[in-house]
Amino acid sequence: MPDRRRRLPSVDSLLRSDPGRRASERSGRAVVRRAIRSVLDDARAASRRGREPPDEEALLARAVALAARMSSGLTPVINATGVILHTNLGRAPLPEPAVRAVERAARGYTDLEVDRESGTRGRRTSRAEFLLEALTGAEAALVLNNNAAALLLAMAALARRRDVVVSRGELIEIGGEFRLPEIMRASGAKLVEVGTTNRTRLTDYRAAMTERTGLILKVHPSNYRVVGFAESPPVSSLAALARRAAVPLLYDTGSGLLEPVRPVPGEEPAANHALADGADLVCFSGDKLLGGPQAGVVLGRADLIARLRRHPIARAVRVDKMTVAALETVLAMHAQARRDELPVWRSLTERPTALRARARQLVGSIPGASVAAGESVAGGGSVPGYGIPSTVIRLPEERPERLATRLRVGSPPVFCRVEDGAVLFDLRTVEAEDDERLARAIRYAREEV
């Protein structure tokens, strides 16, 4: 093995080659050097596993491609997966007015943190918080970087060195390294698990409450659903228990649904109901069903929100001005009864018949493709376990995974689903104006296969 590894060229010799120099002019020498190092590391690892390392030309091609990819920034993709809130594809797309607000905030100076009348310092999130209070009836609101930050802050500010009582059925893990027990440990709070995975009763909570209890936490199991023999006490009972013990109840509702609304199933918790049912604090994400930018929102009792606001972690997880701009705009749209203009809600409510018409139009130009019934999902920790009837384009393929890969690396990149020996394209998550580009991308990718 060592002799093979020795055959690998040096970083400098690759950097000095013609392709290396040309790439350096485009992306910068430091970036190409970094890419070469990475490619050589991979080749070394492969040769340790007994594989012949690629020749110099192939190594260079990989490094040049890597440097180009790393310098070109985020690439827009077509999401034909049918997963509306796709965390890996950036969750909620923003509505046009929010995009314009972000652009204005990014380009010049704004009155981000200043009260224009008095000229005194203001708070950057005061407008968004005002709108959230108006929309949900909450006494107070707080906007942070994301929901994980909201949980971290709430537990640090309210339950450091104290117990946080949580049902075993709600100790969730969400894609992207979000594990509730780890966040709790980082906050300095101690986790006290009660009940079992499928059943937790009010008496389980009551038995776990001591003078060390700092917080009762209820978490919406947002990416799975316990069906069948399952039980958990309603928020109102937990709230009554919390009140008697003079301990706050924090409800992590996850998705940011502000009020119950069709077609979202009634099991998805809405912020206004959670508050009305007696939760002292409610927290959720800005970029799920709320349809806005990445953010975390905490709503509820003014005295508790004030404690959160004063904690040093609040400053460490504050939002940037572009988030402020986008969130304010999206909240104003909710307030103006313009929820249906938000891309997430347009996708959620698009009728299967409308999707079928588009799919029929497209399959004519994709040989071998047919229109089939399918199911989209809300995704991203919202409305788990429920499919949304949809229409898909189905393309049987001998090697569907290979076509899916070609589509991902194509231009425009396309993300689809692979099921039962076929590639599926769900138009629910595709902008109608992208239909033609999608069909073209599929045709190209197939010609190459």
Ligand SMILES: *Cc1c(COP(=O)(O)O)cnc(C)c1O
């Ligand atoms: C998505 C989700 C989180 C994590 O929210 P981020 O905004 O991604 O940090 C936490 N709790 C629940 C219940 C969620 O659904």
